[in-house]
Amino acid sequence: MRDPLSKTITTIKPSGIRKFFDIVSEMDDAISLGVGEPDFDTPWHIRDEGIYSLEKGRTFYTSNAGLKELRVEIANYLDRRFGLNYHPEQEMLITVGGSEAIDIAMRAMLDPGDEVLIPQPSYVSYVPCAVLANGVPVIIELKAENEFRLTAEELEAAITPKTKLLVLPFPNNPTGSVMERKDLEAIAKVIEKYDLYVLSDEIYAELTYLEKHVSIASLPGMKERTILISGFSKSHAMTGWRLGYACGPAVIIKQMLKIHQFAIMCAPTTSQYAAVEAMKNGDADVAMMREEYNGRRRYLMKRFKDMGLECFEPFGAFYAFPCIKEFGMTSDEFATRLLNAKKVAVVPGAAFGDCGEGFLRISYAYSLDDLKEALDRVEEFITELRAEQS
Amino acid sequence: MREKILSYIEKNSRVDLADLAVMLDMDETVIMNELEAMEHEGIICGYHTLINWDKAGVEKVTALIEVRVTPQRGMGFDKVAERIYNYPEVNSVYLISGGFDLMVTLEGKTLREISQFVSDKLSALDQVLSTKTNFILKKYKDHGTVMAAPTKDERIMMA
Numbered sequence: 001m002r003d004p005l006s007k008t009i010t011t012i013k014p015s016g017i018r019k020f021f022d023i024v025s026e027m028d029d030a031i032s033l034g035v036g037e038p039d040f041d042t043p044w045h046i047r048d049e050g051i052y053s054l055e056k057g058r059t060f061y062t063s064n065a066g067l068k069e070l071r072v073e074i075a076n077y078l079d080r081r082f083g084l085n086y087h088p089e090q091e092m093l094i095t096v097g098g099s100e101a102i103d104i105a106m107r108a109m110l111d112p113g114d115e116v117l118i119p120q121p122s123y124v125s126y127v128p129c130a131v132l133a134n135g136v137p138v139i140i141e142l143k144a145e146n147e148f149r150l151t152a153e154e155l156e157a158a159i160t161p162k163t164k165l166l167v168l169p170f171p172n173n174p175t176g177s178v179m180e181r182k183d184l185e186a187i188a189k190v191i192e193k194y195d196l197y198v199l200s201d202e203i204y205a206e207l208t209y210l211e212k213h214v215s216i217a218s219l220p221g222m223k224e225r226t227i228l229i230s231g232f233s234k235s236h237a238m239t240g241w242r243l244g245y246a247c248g249p250a251v252i253i254k255q256m257l258k259i260h261q262f263a264i265m266c267a268p269t270t271s272q273y274a275a276v277e278a279m280k281n282g283d284a285d286v287a288m289m290r291e292e293y294n295g296r297r298r299y300l301m302k303r304f305k306d307m308g309l310e311c312f313e314p315f316g317a318f319y320a321f322p323c324i325k326e327f328g329m330t331s332d333e334f335a336t337r338l339l340n341a342k343k344v345a346v347v348p349g350a351a352f353g354d355c356g357e358g359f360l361r362i363s364y365a366y367s368l369d370d371l372k373e374a375l376d377r378v379e380e381f382i383t384e385l386r387a388e389q390s
Numbered sequence: 391m392r393e394k395i396l397s398y399i400e401k402n403s404r405v406d407l408a409d410l411a412v413m414l415d416m417d418e419t420v421i422m423n424e425l426e427a428m429e430h431e432g433i434i435c436g437y438h439t440l441i442n443w444d445k446a447g448v449e450k451v452t453a454l455i456e457v458r459v460t461p462q463r464g465m466g467f468d469k470v471a472e473r474i475y476n477y478p479e480v481n482s483v484y485l486i487s488g489g490f491d492l493m494v495t496l497e498g499k500t501l502r503e504i505s506q507f508v509s510d511k512l513s514a515l516d517q518v519l520s521t522k523t524n525f526i527l528k529k530y531k532d533h534g535t536v537m538a539a540p541t542k543d544e545r546i547m548m549a
Contacts, residue, residue, distance in 0.1 A: 017548065020547055021546050021547035024547070025546075032545075035546065035547055036547070036548060037545055037548070295398075295414065298412050298413050299409060299413050347547065368405075368413075
């Protein structure tokens with residue numbers, strides 16, 4: 001029989017995170033600091049709108065680009081929160097989570113051989129999406145000493161005549177790193193100089209703790225080069241609703257819409273109605289959750305400091321990325337031993353790229369009580385390790 | 391600053407002050423002083439425990455009593471409210487807008503205990519015109535807390 005599979009798909013490795021989850025779910029009193037989604041339920045008034053839309057029988061497809069009402073509300077929201085101006089009908093598309101938007105943006109923009117710059121450590125889907133879009137992923141290894149921000153020098157060094165697109169994943173999963181205005185201004189110059197486009201994944205835009213998030217699209221000359229991707233999952237605790245959006249130049253959105261139309265039709269109708277409510281009346285929920293994450297973030301940093309675990313202060317998302325190089329083992333080994341010895345699940349940094357080796361991703365999307373218990377166990381573990389090693 | 395402290399301890403009055411200081415990025419002694427000051431000023435009125443008595447297997451009856459009263463010259467409802475709230479078995483007394491004047495909540499061991507209070511004490515007050523006693527059959531949510539078993543974390547490690 002012939003090989004049923006494409007050569008491309010067989011080269012793509014599955015995500016390395018699930019293996020830990022499978023072990024955790026078998027353990028009775030395991031605590032996880034591993035998940036990448038909010039611990040809050042979707043605010044009730046948003047859920048209620050979803051239920052209401054079902055009761056009203058709004059169970060049909062929406063237009064391919066998404067409910068117009070929702071696009072108008074998102075445009076208002078982006079303006080109100082980040083000073084961005086997008087035309088709800090020509091420059092916006094509602095997608096099935098930010099994930100779909102990443103996929104179709106790359107498929108709409110890349111020709112075979114086009115190089116896509118992907119800073120790592122970062123979310124696991126950029127590389128496979130680039131490969132599936134016939135692009136060539138080129139990794140930029142971010143450095144701990146820069147707090148895992150992307151510098152203009154790093155960017156410029158990675159550019160070749162084939163470079164077309166830069167993925168800009170900030171606030172960052174897994175490092176919690178943010179790019180401030182000055183950082184963005186520095187790379188914007190390079191982007192213009194080399195005539196690049198930017199895929200700016202701003203799914204964590206609402207979760208920043210230093211200053212308000214700045215979108216690269218709000219910088220002069222950048223809007224026409226940027227596909228902004230965001231969604232409701234992290235900001236409004238709506239992961240399971242699978243709803244995101246892409247904003248960008250009409251010429252790109254128009255082509256993305258074709259892929260979306262043929263592959264997806266439209267984002268889930270119920271979710272879209274719920275999201276209208278989230279955009280209209282959800283700002284206070286977001287502020288409450290941000291405040292709560294911020295408290296836990298400070299607590300986490302204090303605990304790391306007390307246990308002598310090296311970690312730069314993360315100002316975005318809900319992750320911290322401590323360094324475990326002093327223990328002389330890989331992040332996978334460390335995470336596996338921690339799980340077996342103390343029943344605490346964390347994600348090895350290497351799951352987010354080779355340069356994540358020597359680090360762990362610790363999520364603080366957990367109640368303070370859970371954090372406390374888990375960190376007590378982590379502290380025990382590293383104390384024992386240090387005793388062993390001395 | 392006070393509002394931040396208050397909104398934290400309203401949800402969890404047993405929070406460790408050292409932790410609270412870290413979470414709010416404040417000095418622990420500042421928080422301690424503020425708490426003490428707010429206790430003196432009557433802003434913080436107590437640190438109670440929210441108990442699901444049903445689960446504890448203890449019989450308790452709670453009644454919400456709507457009371458219509460005649461306000462008194464010069465002191466409105468305050469005087470009669472005071473006469474009512476001074477009874478230790480009374481949990482809370484609110485002045486209410488609408489069809490009646492005072493909402494009194496009362497906790498007792500038995501129905502009889504509550505009805506006795508209503509007939510012997512509450513209705514016997516001169517200013518009380520009428521009462522309507524509503525017994526609570528089930529508490530779904532109290533003080534912002536849903537009285538159901540804690541839910542399990544169903545999130546999975548995706549990416």
